[in-house]
Structure formats: C-alpha cells, structure tokens
Amino acid sequence: MSETTLKNGVNALVEQIDSRVAAFFNSCVHCGMCADACLFYTETGDPKYTPIHKLEPLRRVWKRNFTFWGKLAAILGLSKPITDAELEEWEPLVYDSCTLCARCSLVCPVGNDLAYMISKERAGMVAAGHAPPGLKGATIRAVDIGSPMGVTWKTVQAQIKHTEEDTGLTIPVDQEGADYMVIMSSMEIVNFPEYLGSIARIFKEAGISWTICSDATEATNSGIQIGSPDIAGKLVQRVVDGAEKLGVKYVISPECGHAYMAIRWEGPNLIGRPYKFKVIHILELLDELREQGRLRTEGTETARISFHDPCQLVRRGGLTEQPRRLLKMVASNYVDMPDPGIWNWCCGGGGGVSANDRADPLQLRVFSRKKSQLDDAQVETLVTCCANCRIVLEGGLEHYQMAIPVVGLTETLAKHLVTQPEEAAKTGTGQGG
Ligand code: SF4
Ligand code: SF4
Numbered sequence: 001m002s003e004t005t006l007k008n009g010v011n012a013l014v015e016q017i018d019s020r021v022a023a024f025f026n027s028c029v030h031c032g033m034c035a036d037a038c039l040f041y042t043e044t045g046d047p048k049y050t051p052i053h054k055l056e057p058l059r060r061v062w063k064r065n066f067t068f069w070g071k072l073a074a075i076l077g078l079s080k081p082i083t084d085a086e087l088e089e090w091e092p093l094v095y096d097s098c099t100l101c102a103r104c105s106l107v108c109p110v111g112n113d114l115a116y117m118i119s120k121e122r123a124g125m126v127a128a129g130h131a132p133p134g135l136k137g138a139t140i141r142a143v144d145i146g147s148p149m150g151v152t153w154k155t156v157q158a159q160i161k162h163t164e165e166d167t168g169l170t171i172p173v174d175q176e177g178a179d180y181m182v183i184m185s186s187m188e189i190v191n192f193p194e195y196l197g198s199i200a201r202i203f204k205e206a207g208i209s210w211t212i213c214s215d216a217t218e219a220t221n222s223g224i225q226i227g228s229p230d231i232a233g234k235l236v237q238r239v240v241d242g243a244e245k246l247g248v249k250y251v252i253s254p255e256c257g258h259a260y261m262a263i264r265w266e267g268p269n270l271i272g273r274p275y276k277f278k279v280i281h282i283l284e285l286l287d288e289l290r291e292q293g294r295l296r297t298e299g300t301e302t303a304r305i306s307f308h309d310p311c312q313l314v315r316r317g318g319l320t321e322q323p324r325r326l327l328k329m330v331a332s333n334y335v336d337m338p339d340p341g342i343w344n345w346c347c348g349g350g351g352g353v354s355a356n357d358r359a360d361p362l363q364l365r366v367f368s369r370k371k372s373q374l375d376d377a378q379v380e381t382l383v384t385c386c387a388n389c390r391i392v393l394e395g396g397l398e399h400y401q402m403a404i405p406v407v408g409l410t411e412t413l414a415k416h417l418v419t420q421p422e423e424a425a426k427t428g429t430g431q432g433g
Pocket of ligand 1: 097101103118
C-alpha cells in the first residue's frame with residue numbers, strides 16, 4: 001500500500017468517528033459484558049473475539065485525534081499512529097469474526113451500539129484497501145452485474161419461466177402502477193426459487209397487485225456488508241429508481257436479513273432523501289393478510305418445529321412476533337429454542353461472513369452454539385426467513401451431522417395454502433400494507 005492510500009485509510013477511519021462513536025468510546029466502562037454476548041468469543045474462549053477489542057484500531061484513532069490526552073501524547077511522541085501492517089493484521093478480526101448481529105449492542109450496560117461501531121470501522125478499513133477478497137469480489141459483481149452472485153436478468157427470466165410452468169401462474173414483470181414491487185436476493189433466485197412460486201400463489205389467492213422490475217430485482221446489498229456507504233447507496237438507488245419508475249406503492253423486502261436492513265432502515269439515509277413508496281417485509285405483509293383473513297391455510301406440520309430468528313430481521317428489524325404468528329398457523333408442534341427472539345444467536349454467517357471463504361472454518365466452529373440450541377429444544381424441522389441464514393444453517397447442520405431440514409417460512413405457508421375459486425380470489429383486491 002502506498003503512503004497516500006494509507007493516509008486515506010487512516011483519514012477514512014478518522015472520518016468515521018461521529019458523535020455517536022466518540023460518545024460510545026467515552027462511555028465504555030470496560031466491563032467485558034459484550035464478550036459473553038458474542039458467539040465468536042463464547043464458542044472459542046479466545047479474548048481477541050471480545051467485541052470491544054475488535055474496535056481497537058478505531059479506538060486508537062479516536063483517542064489520538066479526539067481526546068486531550070491522546071492529542072498531547074501524539075505531540076510528545078508518546079503514542080504511535082496506526083500503521084498499514086496493523087490495519088492488515090486487524091482486517092480478519094473485523095470481517096471474519098463479526099456478523100453485525102448486534103447481540104453485543106443489546107447487552108452493553110451503557111448502551112454502546114458495538115455493531116454500529118464495527119460497521120464504521122469496516123468503512124475505514126475498506127477505504128484503506130483492507131477487506132476480504134471474497135467480499136470484495138461479491139461487491140464488484142453487485143456493482144458491475146447487479147448481483148453479488150453474478151445473477152443476470154437472463155437468469156431471473158429463466159427462473160420466472162420455470163416458476164410459471166410450475167405454478168401455472170403468470171409472474172408480472174414491469175407492470176406500471178402495480179401496488180407492490182417484489183425484490184429478491186440472488187440466493188433466493190439461485191438456491192431457493194420456491195420463494196417466487198410461493199408468493200405468486202399466495203398473492204393470487206389474496207388478490208395482490210404486484211410486479212417484478214427488470215431493472216431492479218436484486219435485494220442483496222454487499223455495500224452494507226463490506227462497509228461502503230457509497231456502494232450501499234448505489235445499490236439502494238437502483239431499487240428506488242425501479243420502484244419510482246413503475247410508480248408502485250410498496251417494495252416488498254424478501255426473506256433476507258441484511259437486505260431488509262439496507263432498504264428499509266438505512267436506505268433513505270444512504271441516498272439522502274425519503275422514498276416515494278413504503279418498504280414492507282414479506283412477513284409483515286403476510287401477517288397483515290392473515291389478520292384480514294386473506295391468507296388462509298389448512299393442515300399442519302406435525303414435526304417438532306422451531307424458528308431461527310435472523311438477527312437483522314428480528315433483533316435489529318423488530319419482526320419478532322409476525323413469523324411466530326404465521327408459523328403457528330401451520331405448525332402444531334412449535335417450540336422456541338433457548339434465547340428466542342431478540343436474544344437469538346446468529347447463524348454465524350451474517351454481515352458478509354458467509355461471502356468470505358476465508359472465514360469458513362471459524363464460521364463452522366461457532367455454529368456449535370446453534371447446535372446446542374437445536375439439541376436443547378430437540379428440533380426436528382427448522383424454519384427461517386433469510387436465505388443467507390438458511391444456506392449457513394444447512395452447511396452447519398451438515399458439518400455437525402445433524403439431519404434437520406431447513407425450510408423457508410413463506411414456502412411453508414404456501415404448502416398449506418387454501419385456494420379458493422377464481423371469482424372469489426378476484427374480489428380480495430384491497431390494500432394489505
Ligand atoms: S455484532 Fe455480533 S458478531 Fe459482531 S461483535 Fe457483536 S456480538 Fe459479536
Ligand atoms: S459491554 Fe459496553 S461498557 Fe462493557 S466493555 Fe463492552 S462496550 Fe464497554
């Protein structure tokens with residue numbers, strides 16, 4: 001790295017220190033409670049995985065540039081500026097051992113949002129050229145091709161055709177004036193195409209007016225994961241442009257955790273203005289349809305079923321009750337695992353960890369926490385609502401030789417959907433959002 005790049009990187013770290021970050025560092029009482037909230041620490045026992053320790057580069061930059069004693073020490077030559085070698089050394093800790101799950105933020109007695117601070121640290125890291133190769137590649141593909149997995153519109157069209165043949169329904173594309181616009185993650189398109197078929201069937205029964213936008217199918221936001229607000233903003237803008245061009249009232253965020261975080265909570269700040277539409281998560285919409293009697297199911301699953309709470313949807317997104325209300329419609333033997341809802345433990349692959357091959361061994365090691373949750377509750381089938389969690393859960397279960405199927409919530413509901421005569425379906429055309 002050149003000196004200029006390093007300077008830019010350190011400057012980028014300095015720029016990340018806003019009033020929140022400064023207040024958080026100032027108020028840390030070094031209690032260590034965040035350690036026991038982080039599965040990378042609890043499952044390894046290695047103190048380097050303590051959340052506040054992962055912030056050491058940012059803390060040093062804050063101290064040196066924003067505190068009286070730090071500035072004095074710098075002037076007197078008593079403290080050293082951060083070096084490129086140190087940034088490089090810290091990079092795996094910042095990216096491989098943090099899923100941005102925010103469990104640590106929940107326990108901090110002085111209210112430090114450590115996940116927010118780690119995002120800020122990533123922003124400085126990536127500006128200095130330090131980010132995992134796997135995540136860099138995914139981000140470049142997201143910007144250049146429109147998908148972190150390189151999924152093109154041609155691939156989406158192929159899945160649409162396949163879904164139409166499978167369901168006998170027409171998937172609406174580029175329908176101006178539709179009420180809802182559906183976006184999907186690349187993982188759903190490639191690995192779980194049943195999601196598209198499921199919403200097509202449910203929406204038909206509920207009389208929902210919806211569309212896919214050929215310019216904006218991708219929900220995944222690699223910019224959020226790698227920590228680049230510029231790239232994150234560009235990816236949000238694509239969805240916003242597509243939705244505003246079609247004039248839809250709602251964009252439906254799919255079964256993907258961080259996509260919801262990006263488009264619903266971060267998006268308007270990233271692009272610097274409010275949207276002309278609302279964002280709703282698919283489970284919020286399905287729960288509203290349930291309440292209105294427009295989502296009806298029959299029969300139940302008899303296996304001992306539990307729900308894995310995706311961190312970005314539940315702890316950070318507030319969708320705690322909707323998935324349980326929906327799942328209980330079709331699961332007669334539902335059981336919560338220990339630490340459910342906002343206290344749930346991450347699958348280990350969020351926050352870009354699953355896109356970072358280098359982190360695979362660590363990710364599998366910390367899956368031991370999910371294994372013990374599943375063992376405790378004697379779970380026979382696991383349901384979730386995030387395609388990334390689902391892939392990570394499947395990999396972890398295979399690694400630990402646990403024969404537990406993992407399924408998506410929307411498809412589980414669609415499996416039990418009550419279909420009504422054509423004419424009756426046409427009458428249910430009211431707003432669900
Ligand atoms: S956000 Fe989650 S993974 Fe990251 S340090 Fe905190 S508890 Fe650990
Ligand atoms: S829990 Fe909060 S106060 Fe305690 S060490 Fe962690 S960041 Fe500091």
